Amino acid sequence: MKDDHKPISRKAFMDELARYRKGSVTRRHFLGVTGLGTAMAVMGGTLPRMARAQDIGNRVVLATWPNYHDPADFDAFTDATGAYTQVNVFGSNEEMLAKIQAGGSGWDVFVPTNYAIPTYVEAGLIEPLDLSKIPNYDPASYDPRFAEAGTIDGTVYGVPKNWGTTGIAFNSDKTGGVVDSWKTFFDGARDQFDGRVMVHDYQLTTIGNALVYHGFSFNSVDPAELAKAEELLIDVKPHLYAISSDYQPAMRNGDAWLTMCWTGDGKQMNTDMPEIGFALGKEGGEIWSDYYAIPKDAPHKEAAYALINFLLDPEVNAREALAHGYPVADSRTNALLPQELLDDPIIYPAAEALSPLEFGAAVTLTDPNRAELMARFKSA
């Protein structure tokens, strides 16, 4: 044990500093042997940044979706806490689930969608949240529709990040106007939009919207209804431009005219190219809500809580929303957003446009028949 009362010599201090800079000793060791740790604990009030850095470690790993954050906010988090955010981007809830299921993902925070949470809870892979560590989460200010899926049997496992929809993005220069129905989407794919339509490489939305085309529930796992959806998809397949969830490049360069599209992507494309519009299918489709959650085996739990709390600060949350274009369920955050964003029909559609939409169900994600249907569609 070192003796805290004995001041470190100047030379020894410089040696330790050199070692710390080279990275051969940890920050904790450096602060300990030099006595700076003690000094900082005493001066904690005046040096909040450094003191907290020691508490939560220097790193936090976030698994999230593409184009879903403002990188400047991570820099601000590092400035505030000393912890660096390592961002891993994923393409689907299944992929995230597979990584966590396999173990040792190393993630501290991840962003499951509403329908994935029951599966994580059932498999014991997700940490019940200690809300006292997320003071910025104020349940009263959240629209319960977009917060309730985070709570299962009275335990909170996730706090709401953003919500959104899965609609249709269309290039109106090419489609000659708004496309706001799955009927036009799938029929047009085989007719006037031949070779110009994209569907997600994601069974939940691609099969879901094919079901909605036939007037069935987005979440159906009924074999007869799934068979009708399969028939439609296999008939449409030769006419599709691609089966891919990476649709922005093809839409932007004009190769694709029509695609299944998540809210924020629609907003991002519309901002840069006003001819690309976004509409909800009037027959129905998906509405969803994403949550911040912590895996059971998260290596930096304190940093995880700190990051979630930071991102839910209404000021930060508003900056995030401005960057990614997904709506927020937190009224405190919305109060900080410019009026034109709140009036934007892409981001905050009218209530009647939302009413035919359905939240995805847990079984929709894990149903083996839907997975096999998707494989037959892709290999047809």
Next chain:
Amino acid sequence: MAMTRSRARALLLTPAGLWYAAMLLMPLAVVLIFSFGERSQIGGYAPGFTLEQYANLPARFAAFRNTLTLAPLGTLASLLIAYPLAYYLAVKVSPKWKTMLLVLVIVPFWTSILIRSYAWIFLLGGKGIPALLAMAGLEDVRLLNTPFAVLVGIVYGYLPLMVFPIYVALEKLDKRLLEAAADLGTPPWRAFVQITLPLSMPGVLTGSMLVFILLMGEFLIPSILGGGKVFFVGNALVDLFLQSRNWPFGSAVAVGLVVVMLVVVGLYTRAAKRFGVGRDDAALM
């Protein structure tokens, strides 16, 4: 002698042996065990002993068919393009340029195949080659997201692996044989067919085997340049492990792929022997 022969051998083989045990045999054992298990309700692996996964293999027939069509086709296309290039590099080009040209063949490997395949998206997309063709009067040609695009990507990506073995075989070729043939009045094309081609066969076989085996496991190029519509066994595996999380079935498909590969490579080696490529040459493979 400080060390006995067998001890030296053991020491020399230990690193590779450990590596194979940890990185090849253990994962292979896991895959085998998984393939007899069941998918748990929420996905992943549940212990069990069933042949259900293997019985279900026909559900991925289309993926095997696509792979077994495009892999030989890609190998053949690579060969047809690589052979003249390798011949030129080994026989025709002046020594002054040779090294530089060989380096140019390798240069693409300095960049990740992912990025190079992505670049093809722009070349084959509507504002790339089709736009040039439209200027020449060929309207509305679609190249991207077709099997053709996948073939282009495959040939582009794997060409160097075909060029080098053929180049090495041609480089070793004893030029005096050709001189002798010419002295005896053999026309050049006959000398090529009777001397150069047979003697370069070991390189052709090695290159073809390298490219073919890698193509059988390919998933990146089909998913990037095939727009998700061209489905290889590799793509089926990615989906089974990362999307539907049916690990036992994914393991059975993986075992199926290994078996198909062993059979095809076995037949190929046999055919190669029949075409007069001896044991020594086969050892190259």
